[in-house]
Amino acid sequence: MKIEIMNEKFDPWEALVDYKKNVLLNDSRIGATSVFVGTVRDFNDNEEVENMELEHYPGMTEKYLEDMVNSAIKKYNIIDGLVIHRVGLLEPTDPIVVVATWSEHRENAFNATRDIMEALKAQAPFWKKESTNNGFRWVKPSVEQEDTANEV
Amino acid sequence: MKIEIMNEKFDPWEALVDYKKNVLLNDSRIGATSVFVGTVRDFNDNEEVENMELEHYPGMTEKYLEDMVNSAIKKYNIIDGLVIHRVGLLEPTDPIVVVATWSEHRENAFNATRDIMEALKAQAPFWKKESTNNGFRWVKPSVEQEDTANEV
Amino acid sequence: MKIYVKYFASVRDMMGKDSEDLEIESSTSANELWKSLTVDKKTPVRVLVAVNHEYVDKNFNLKDGDEIAFFPPVTGG
Amino acid sequence: MKIYVKYFASVRDMMGKDSEDLEIESSTSANELWKSLTVDKKTPVRVLVAVNHEYVDKNFNLKDGDEIAFFPPVTGG
Numbered sequence: 001m002k003i004e005i006m007n008e009k010f011d012p013w014e015a016l017v018d019y020k021k022n023v024l025l026n027d028s029r030i031g032a033t034s035v036f037v038g039t040v041r042d043f044n045d046n047e048e049v050e051n052m053e054l055e056h057y058p059g060m061t062e063k064y065l066e067d068m069v070n071s072a073i074k075k076y077n078i079i080d081g082l083v084i085h086r087v088g089l090l091e092p093t094d095p096i097v098v099v100a101t102w103s104e105h106r107e108n109a110f111n112a113t114r115d116i117m118e119a120l121k122a123q124a125p126f127w128k129k130e131s132t133n134n135g136f137r138w139v140k141p142s143v144e145q146e147d148t149a150n151e152v
Numbered sequence: 153m154k155i156e157i158m159n160e161k162f163d164p165w166e167a168l169v170d171y172k173k174n175v176l177l178n179d180s181r182i183g184a185t186s187v188f189v190g191t192v193r194d195f196n197d198n199e200e201v202e203n204m205e206l207e208h209y210p211g212m213t214e215k216y217l218e219d220m221v222n223s224a225i226k227k228y229n230i231i232d233g234l235v236i237h238r239v240g241l242l243e244p245t246d247p248i249v250v251v252a253t254w255s256e257h258r259e260n261a262f263n264a265t266r267d268i269m270e271a272l273k274a275q276a277p278f279w280k281k282e283s284t285n286n287g288f289r290w291v292k293p294s295v296e297q298e299d300t301a302n303e304v
Numbered sequence: 305m306k307i308y309v310k311y312f313a314s315v316r317d318m319m320g321k322d323s324e325d326l327e328i329e330s331s332t333s334a335n336e337l338w339k340s341l342t343v344d345k346k347t348p349v350r351v352l353v354a355v356n357h358e359y360v361d362k363n364f365n366l367k368d369g370d371e372i373a374f375f376p377p378v379t380g381g
Numbered sequence: 382m383k384i385y386v387k388y389f390a391s392v393r394d395m396m397g398k399d400s401e402d403l404e405i406e407s408s409t410s411a412n413e414l415w416k417s418l419t420v421d422k423k424t425p426v427r428v429l430v431a432v433n434h435e436y437v438d439k440n441f442n443l444k445d446g447d448e449i450a451f452f453p454p455v456t457g458g
Contacts, residue, residue, distance in 0.1 A: 030245070032190055033187075035185075035188075036185070036261070036262070038183060039183060039184075054457070057387070097457070106188065117262075125389065125457075129390070140454075149438050152430045275378065290376065292377075304374065
């Protein structure tokens with residue numbers, strides 16, 4: 001498993017290929033790879049986005065990402081998983097996140113990558129601040145967070 | 153859109169990066185990329201697979217793949233899609249297929265890539281022949297094909 | 305009328321050839337053609353049929369110049 | 382007892398600092414601490430709380446040495 005928070009711009013495809021080559025080697029049990037990459041758009045909530053600042057909670061974020069990948073590994077019989085997430089200053093078209101899972105069968109890889117992304121959006125402590133023509137704004141969560149047990 | 157049937161071994165990640173760079177350029181509407189890669193496993197139906205021959209129906213296969221990507225583009229408001237599929241002689245760990253879709257939002261990209269893969273498995277005219285210790289065998293379809301209207 | 309017939313995968317193995325050009329009576333259906341081509345053969349349970357690169361119903365009536373293909377369930381991806 | 386408090390994102394902006402070390406009475410709950418820290422402030426509707434890198438219920442009772450964090454709903458990915 002690989003969990004990484006990157007402060008510098010990164011190439012998600014290169015990171016994937018490196019991990020596959022150097023860690024998974026040529027694991028011939030792998031029949032399916034499912035990958036999701038999120039990138040900064042230049043438009044959000046009807047406003048042009050010039051750039052974006054992403055912050056996280058060091059320690060807690062990594063712990064939660066690791067737990068999410070471990071849950072998916074167990075639930076879907078996944079061979080391995082990877083999450084890399086940017087923080088710092090990002091511009092439109094910059095990669096924000098890559099999630100990848102490897103499994104024997106496609107159903108499991110599809111489900112695992114999707115579950116990890118949904119859990120990440122709902123729980124991983126990251127926060128986006130967008131700069132627009134009208135100054136900056138904290139991004140509102142897109143995922144409904146029904147569970148209000150953790151609210152003060 | 154790119155639909156390609158490859159007779160030679162290919163690198164799905166390189167193909168993706170090339171397409172993104174040369175055709176989609178830096179399309180800043182893109183917020184989500186969903187990719188699936190299928191690879192040859194060394195084991196199937198309890199037998200070790202030495203290699204695999206994949207054949208297709210030139211003309212019909214390309215037409216169906218194109219229709220599948222077009223359907224997904226319309227249904228999920230997809231910006232663009234790509235399918236590359238191997239034919240010929242493949243060995244364990246060789247890539248068989250890559251499906252990628254690009255969209256503004258992750259839900260659509262996830263759904264589109266998955267739909268294309270399911271349609272491909274159910275309808276695209278490809279056939280696998282595996283070589284095992286016990287000789288060769290035509291692979292049985294893994295996808296239930298309920299619709300028997302096209303059977304003679 | 306003249307038609308072009310193609311066989312793929314295990315159906316090709318069974319037929320012992322990958323294609324043939326045939327003269328047939330007009331308005332023969334896909335199913336009638338298949339039966340006539342395999343009258344002396346034990347055929348697999350499930351054979352799919354496509355005409356001019358499109359899946360068709362087994363009762364599809366062939367026209368002059370059609371390309372018809374018979375093949376087993378597909379196993380790509 | 383001593384605790385470590387962290388603020389993130391819009392909550393940090395509101396508090397005007399990113400962290401502080403505090404002496405508080407034992408068995409203070411997360412919610413009681415938040416109320417006492419923001420008694421003179423207009424607070425956002427939704428603030429999440431984590432203790433020692435784990436989301437907790439607002440009634441969670443703090444222990445000596447705990448690290449508690451307050452932050453808005455998350456927006457990663």
